Amino acid sequence: MxxxxxxxxxxxxxxxxxxxxxxxxxxxxxxxxxxxxxxxxxxxxxxxxxxTLDQAINRILAEDLLSPIDVPAADNSAMDGFAFNGDCLGDSDKTVSLNVIGTAYAGKPYKGNIGQGECLKIMTGALMPDGCDTVIPQEFTESADESAVGFKQNQVKRGENRRLRGEDLLSGKAAIAAGRLLRPSDLGLAASLGIASLKVHRxxxxxxxxxxxxxxxxxxxxxxxxxxxxxxxxxxxxxxxxxxxxxxxxxxxxxxxxxxxxxxxxxxxxxxxxxxxxxxxxxxxxxxxxxxxxxxxxxxxxxxxxxxxxxxxxxxxxxxxxxxxxxxxxxxxxxxxxxxxxxxxxxxxxxxNGASQTEPPMTQAIAEAPIRKKPGRTEFQRAILGRNSDGKPMVKLTGSQGAGILRSMSEANCFVILSHDQGNVAAGDWVNVALFDGLL
Known part of the structure; x- marks a missing residue:
């Protein structure tokens, strides 16, 4: 052959x-x-x-998209909570009490200094102030008011909940590789880097x-x-x-x-x-x-x-x-x-057209009912993928599988793919499934 x-x-x-x-x-x-x-x-x-980005959906990226900036551009908080110096942390459940001396918002950095025994109320995305390396999430605090906050020493580890400059992406590194079939998230990523246009294959x-x-x-x-x-x-x-x-x-x-x-x-x-x-x-x-x-x-x-x-x-x-x-x-x-x-x-x-990934992803689901299949050919059965009462993926055929019944494709959201050498499928067997939506 x-x-x-x-x-x-x-x-x-x-x-x-x-x-x-x-x-x-x-x-x-x-x-x-x-x-x-x-x-x-x-x-x-x-x-x-x-x-331009608004024209780039489902186009194929022709060259690596290099980031012109570090992402994030500076250390910042990954949580809403309180920023402080982690010197006060330990392995015990002893309560740490810190004085709250101000608030840092995303886009509005706190300009003062944070000393020992002090902390700063901080919002997600806000720049980490000098002297702070850790954030305790709001929900992990035992007591908090406008002037003070308390939490156990072992509730958080030093350096946690802080996003470091460039930890997602360093300047000059590829943000998106050439050959990508551009999706909505890719366009958002490009925009977040300040990039307004992309080079794509014709x-x-x-x-x-x-x-x-x-x-x-x-x-x-x-x-x-x-x-x-x-x-x-x-x-x-x-x-x-x-x-x-x-x-x-x-x-x-x-x-x-x-x-x-x-x-x-x-x-x-x-x-x-x-x-x-x-x-x-x-x-x-x-x-x-x-x-x-x-x-x-x-x-x-x-x-x-x-x-x-x-x-x-x-x-x-x-x-x-x-x-x-x-x-x-x-x-x-x-x-x-x-x-x-x-x-x-x-x-x-x-x-x-230059795409690096061409094959659709596969998943598996449980056959709701028996499926007849002769070995010696690959079959693509039209089906509907859902979930059973236990939350497991369940698939059922759309009825008659004749090649002229276009309604069976209109009702389906996936193919059940039965391999060349495979025989009949029993109800409850796991089968390979290729989804329609999100592929084309």
Missing amino acids: TDLIKHSPNSPILLTASLHVEEARKAISGLVNELIQESRQLHNASDIESV KLKVAILSSGDELRPLGSPLDAGSIYDSNRYSLTGLLNRLNLEIMDCGIVRDDPTSLKAAFIEATSKADVLISSGGVSVGEADFTKQIMQELGDVGFWKIAMRPGRPMAFGILKPIQGSSRKTLFFGLPGNPVAVMVTFYQFVRAALLQL
């Missing part, structure tokens, strides 16, 4: 056996890496741009199209045997979650002239082309012929459910361009489109 998935830009992928899911991922990642290396050799400076331009004579656009009447095209809307939503530029090529009929023209247009303008439909065994022969004319594209069978048929490869540069176009030919069934996007396309897009 390993020999079947070897690929270079000059050797198309032509597979007759079914690939394991992990083998398919490895082959895709390898080909994407080849594209990245070719792009680096071109030294294309236009692949990096500077954007948005990938992704062309999408749906192929099939049975497809109709929204707003048109449905005749016998026709259906509305939902796949482009699902794909648009998925791509918008990654903040990518989308080129909608519409619905393409099942004829060689239309399909070839759509592929050429997309290849001339886009970094990636994603089509849905036309990749199942037995479908129009010209589809395979056209794709092989335009590039190195193989038709795969993947040992998974749903989403077994898929095409993948490279479309050659068009009209003098030096840019090659990454191609994914996804199944036509609405659920299979989304499953294959989650499992293969998403990671490839992130990798091609």
